[in-house]
Amino acid sequence: MATVRQTHLPSVPTRNFPILILRHHIDMPSSIKILCFGRFYDEIPGGMQKHIEHLFANLQGHVEFVHLVPSRDATRAEFTLHGFPVIRTPSLNLDGSLAISPSLISTARQLHRQYHFDLIHLHFPDPMSHLASLALPARIPRIISWHADVIRQKTLLRFYRPLLRHAVRTASAITVATPAHIDSSPILSQFANQAPIHVIPYGFDLTHFLTPHHKTTKIIQQFPGKRIFALGRHVYYKGFDILIKALHQLEPSTQLLIGGTGPLSETWKMLAKTEGLADRIHFLGLINDEDLPAYYQACDVFCLPAVSQAEAFGIVQVEAMACAKPVVSTRLNNGVDFVNQHGVTGLTVPPSDIVALAQALNQLLTDPSLREKLGQQARERAVNEFSLTAMGQKTLQLYERITSQTKQYIKLS
Numbered sequence: 001m002a003t004v005r006q007t008h009l010p011s012v013p014t015r016n017f018p019i020l021i022l023r024h025h026i027d028m029p030s031s032i033k034i035l036c037f038g039r040f041y042d043e044i045p046g047g048m049q050k051h052i053e054h055l056f057a058n059l060q061g062h063v064e065f066v067h068l069v070p071s072r073d074a075t076r077a078e079f080t081l082h083g084f085p086v087i088r089t090p091s092l093n094l095d096g097s098l099a100i101s102p103s104l105i106s107t108a109r110q111l112h113r114q115y116h117f118d119l120i121h122l123h124f125p126d127p128m129s130h131l132a133s134l135a136l137p138a139r140i141p142r143i144i145s146w147h148a149d150v151i152r153q154k155t156l157l158r159f160y161r162p163l164l165r166h167a168v169r170t171a172s173a174i175t176v177a178t179p180a181h182i183d184s185s186p187i188l189s190q191f192a193n194q195a196p197i198h199v200i201p202y203g204f205d206l207t208h209f210l211t212p213h214h215k216t217t218k219i220i221q222q223f224p225g226k227r228i229f230a231l232g233r234h235v236y237y238k239g240f241d242i243l244i245k246a247l248h249q250l251e252p253s254t255q256l257l258i259g260g261t262g263p264l265s266e267t268w269k270m271l272a273k274t275e276g277l278a279d280r281i282h283f284l285g286l287i288n289d290e291d292l293p294a295y296y297q298a299c300d301v302f303c304l305p306a307v308s309q310a311e312a313f314g315i316v317q318v319e320a321m322a323c324a325k326p327v328v329s330t331r332l333n334n335g336v337d338f339v340n341q342h343g344v345t346g347l348t349v350p351p352s353d354i355v356a357l358a359q360a361l362n363q364l365l366t367d368p369s370l371r372e373k374l375g376q377q378a379r380e381r382a383v384n385e386f387s388l389t390a391m392g393q394k395t396l397q398l399y400e401r402i403t404s405q406t407k408q409y410i411k412l413s
Contacts (some may be wrong), residue, residue, distance in 0.1 A: 029066050032399050035108065035117045035136075037129035038069040041086055043286065046233055047258065047315045048123050048147050051202055057390030058203070059176070063399060066111055070128055070367050080258040087111070091128075098153065104132040112136050114283055118403050119143060122167075125150045127160055132165060141172035143400050147314035148334075152236070153346035159189075165333040168195050172402045177202045177313050177393070178338035184309060198398060202313060203391025206382060209293045219298035219393045223282065225253035226365045229299035229325075231287070231316045234262030237308035240329065241268060242354055246305075247277050247360035254365065258294060296323035300371060301364045306336060307351045318386050321345055321378035326371050328360045345378035376409035 038052050056065055056174065065084040071077065071089035077088040091101030097280065111117075120133050123145045133142065144167060150157045164187055166411045168174065174188070174197045182188045182197060191197075220227070221354040228250075247256055258268070265283065287295060290406060296302065302320035304311070313335040317327050321339075327346035329336055342348040346362065349356040364371050 004126045014350060030181040031062065032119060032403050033064045033115050033117045033413065034066070034119045034121050034399065035111060035115070036065050036121045036123075037065045037126065037133060038067060038073060038109075038123055039126045039129065039322070040349070041067060041069045041081070041282070042072060042252075044072070044262070045231075045286070047313060048317055049170045051145075051147070052123065053081065053203075054204060054388055055392070055395060056084055057205070059396060062396050064116060064284060066255065067116075068104065068108055068111065068129075068132075070099040071193060072099065072106055076103075076224065080085060087187060097128035099128055101128055101132075101171055105135045105136045109135050110133045112140075118406070119158040119399060121145065124167075127156065127163075130163065133258060133317050134163075136180060138170075139406075141406050142167070142170065143169070143398065143402065144171045144174045145187065146174055146176050146181060146188060148181075148310055151161040151308050157287065165182050165190075172196065172405075173198055175200045175398070176335075177339075180338050181312060184312075184332070184334040192203075192223045192271065198394075200316065200391055200398070201396045202318070203384060204315070204318055204322075204382075204386050205386035206322040206386075208289075209296065209319050210379075210383070211293070213291075213294035213297055215291055217292035219294055223255045223257060223298070224298055227255050227257060227299045227413075228301050228303050228322075228361060228365075229259070229295055230305070231259040231292075231295075232304075233260055234264040234265065234268060237306055237310040239305035239351065240264075241400040242352055243273055243303055243305040243306065244271055244275060244277065244281060246358040246361065247280060247355045249277065249355070250279075250361060250365065254280065257284055257295060257299065259287045259292075261285055271336075292319070293323060296320050296325055299325060301325065302327050302346075304336065305357055306330050308332070309334050311336055318382050321382035324379040326364055326378060328357065328364065330357075340378075341366035341381070345381050346374055382402070 039048055041049055044185045060082055069088050072093045074090045076090050079086050087102045089103040091099040093099050120140050121143045124302050126146055168191050169412040174195055176182055179199055182192055232284055243310040269283055272278045302325045304314050304317055309332050317339045320327055327340040329340045329348050331337055331348045332353040347360040349360050
């Protein structure tokens, strides 16, 4: 077992992280050692962050991860996630999704000198982590999990695109959650016949979502009438402003519950007031993992009104589906459409279309039998298609194959 030197770190609010500070004094056994880069890891929920949590939990005892991420501010932190070290380096957070952290580079080099990593696992889009990984020896094989493309930072992309293409050409493997991730990506679609791209669907532990929660009834009583639930970071591509405006076209008794927080929280709260909807829209803030199933179970419909392909999958859709709730989402021609299938697990509408979004929500809110039918089909799809075990096994097999090939290449050289 690994040995750890402990010091103090203030607990992280809201999310139930296993906190245990360390100073990189871990004696790793002789298994695959992986440096995993992430965009962030803190109390603010995010799809990429949750995916990494699930990966670490599922591969305990099989590999040894070290997780390196920038912080959202100028502070440094060290703790553990499922027994693996997490190091957060100080950074300048530009817009809630992009951080500049020069110390990420020096820390990555320091960690490699200590652990001699067998693999580097990158999660894109994340230019800062990509740049930091370039400071490590090229002989270490790279795996890229391609969650989405760089969408909003078009000026950055103009300069970054050559590096991005080089990363795709030289990666030992690229994983995507759905085939739509390949077709919808301007970068991946160019290399679809050349790059080693593997489809490994995201997997989830849905146990807590399948089990009735004791707080569900309380939430139903707190917000009487029909309830729409939306959850995510409060950033532009989530499209919560479109959902807020669509509420005008729904029955006056309809309540909108919005979970999460982010740079646009205050802007959207002000929008709710100026639209005269403040009494029907409830900003819940961060919801802890323990209570989250209760909000899904208490709603009548879950809504993901994303307006950009920066939303590439929508893990929240799977969680809602596991709770037997129909989903209304937007057609983004990517993994979001793969998860929520129109007429099967919910309804889909064009992005940024207030009228179409309101019509789809009305159709479900006024038809209990349709809600029940799509909700049950949604639960079946969530359980059958998004297995945590399958994701872990396929990822582990990929790790083992690449490290084995690398060792063979070194021997032949």
